[in-house]
Amino acid sequence: MKKEEQGRSLFGISLSDRPRWQQFLICSSGFFFGYLVNGICEEYVYNRLHFSYGWYFTFIQGFVYLFLIYLQGFTSKQMVNPWKTYVKLSAVLMGSHGLTKGSLAFLNYPAQIMFKSTKVLPVMIMGAFIPGLRRKYPIHEYLSAVLLVVGLILFTLADAHTSPNFSVVGVVMITGALVMDSFLGNLQEAIFTMNPDTTQMEMLFCSTVVGLPFLIPPMLFTGELFKAWTSCSQHPYVYGVLVFEAMATFIGQVSVLSLIALFGAATTAMMLPENKPINKRALNSSPRINNAKSTTADEELGELQDSVGEDDERRPLV
Numbered sequence: 001m002k003k004e005e006q007g008r009s010l011f012g013i014s015l016s017d018r019p020r021w022q023q024f025l026i027c028s029s030g031f032f033f034g035y036l037v038n039g040i041c042e043e044y045v046y047n048r049l050h051f052s053y054g055w056y057f058t059f060i061q062g063f064v065y066l067f068l069i070y071l072q073g074f075t076s077k078q079m080v081n082p083w084k085t086y087v088k089l090s091a092v093l094m095g096s097h098g099l100t101k102g103s104l105a106f107l108n109y110p111a112q113i114m115f116k117s118t119k120v121l122p123v124m125i126m127g128a129f130i131p132g133l134r135r136k137y138p139i140h141e142y143l144s145a146v147l148l149v150v151g152l153i154l155f156t157l158a159d160a161h162t163s164p165n166f167s168v169v170g171v172v173m174i175t176g177a178l179v180m181d182s183f184l185g186n187l188q189e190a191i192f193t194m195n196p197d198t199t200q201m202e203m204l205f206c207s208t209v210v211g212l213p214f215l216i217p218p219m220l221f222t223g224e225l226f227k228a229w230t231s232c233s234q235h236p237y238v239y240g241v242l243v244f245e246a247m248a249t250f251i252g253q254v255s256v257l258s259l260i261a262l263f264g265a266a267t268t269a270m271m272l273p274e275n276k277p278i279n280k281r282a283l284n285s286s287p288r289i290n291n292a293k294s295t296t297a298d299e300e301l302g303e304l305q306d307s308v309g310e311d312d313e314r315r316p317l318v
Contacts, residue, residue, distance in 0.1 A: 008023075008200075008258060008261060008262060010026060010027060010030060010200075010254065010255060010258050011030075011251075011254070013026060015027070015258065015262065020262075023258075023262055024259070024262075024263065027255045027256075027258045027259045027262070028255070028259065028271060029255075030251050030252065030254070030255030030258075031252050031255040031256055031259065031271075032252075033248070033251060033252070034248045034249055034250070034251035034252020034253070034255060035248075035249070035252045036248075037244075037245065037248030037249075038245055038248050038249045038252060039113070041241055041242075041244060041245035041248070042101065042104055042245065043104075044241065045057070045238065045241055045242070045245075046101075046104040046105060047104070047108075049235070049238065049241075051228075051231060051232070051235075051238055052102065052104065052105030053102075053224050053227065053228035053231070053232075054097075054098050054099065054100070054101030054102025054103070054104070054105070055098040055101075055102060055215050055218050055219045055222070055224050055225075056219060056224050056225060056228035056229070056232075057101050057228075057242055058094060058097040058098045058101055058215060059212065059215045059216075059219065060239070060242050060243075060246070061097070061242065061245070061246040061249065062094075062208045062211065062212045062215070063212075064242075064243055064246035064247065064250070065204060065205075065208045065246065065250055065253075066205070066208055066209070068246075068247065068250050069201055069204060069205045069208075072201055074199075074201040074202065074205055076205075078199070078201075078202065079202055079206065080195055080197045080198055080199075080202065081191065081195055081198055081202070081206070083206065083210065085191060085206075086191075086203075086206040086207050086210045086211075087210055088183070088187060089184070089187045089188065089191070089203075089207050089210075090206070090207045090208070090209075090210035090211030090214060091211065091214050092180040092181075092183045092184045092187065093180075093184055093207050093208075093211050094211035094212070094214045094215050095176070095177070095180045095214070096177045096180040096181050096184055098215060098218065099173045099174065099176045099177035099180070100112070100116070100173075100174065100177045102173055103170045103173040103174040103177065104170075105170070106167040106169045106170025106171075106173065107167070107170035107171070107174060111170075112170075112174055115171075115174040115175070115177075115178065116174070116177070116178070116181075119178050119181045119182065119185075123181065123182050123185050123186060185260060188203060188257065188260050189260050189261075189264055191203065192260060192261045198261075200254050200257040200258055200261065201254070203257050204250075204253055204254060204257065
């Protein structure tokens, strides 16, 4: 099996032997389910219970992730990349999660979602500079991303006057999360591209293990560690909500990693599957070609392999 044909699965559901639209539908369904539950839990914890401890909650979430990964049967012996591969990825991952969760103490949830939905533009820009990717996108895709950002600005100006929970601090935090997201998706795609044997579980396991220590300095610097520990000890039911949220987010995270491995970071940020007519013809035609014994069939196979090879050079697939 070639590296480009490395098998992919999502919670026991095989993806590699399915059409592209089915791969996208399965992964995006897991993403929407996980982050829908995550959003409901975050809104409840931050706005109803008034527990605004983003770094601490991300820290707890990391341990829930490790437990769930252990239940999936993954161990460090199954790693195909060295630990150092995940240092940069882990730093931006934890930073993005911590800033995103913490921003809810200063922004309402709709405003946060609007900000996060514009990450496609920084992801596209950063993808042009990440080694191993060097992505180039058509001008109309950049134009679409810019129009999305303009819509965000208009929404933000209106929300700043009408929302009781909107501040500059929240905007700065969510902007920082967007900057880190621009690195995050592209770094994940680069790892999948350079080593297609990398699994989603390895990516999440290693980035979590390496990333957890990065959360300790901001928790100590802001005093959040002791405040959150004291507050949650007085209201232990909050941990139940956090664990439930982390379980749902785990499904969303693994689904996102599957999307990135199969479609790339920018496509995942837009949540629009790319049409691959050449690969589709290859998938549908290969059984007939393999069974054919005529010279004409051999020539068609050669032409098809050349066209697929050219497509792979333009954009490596996992």
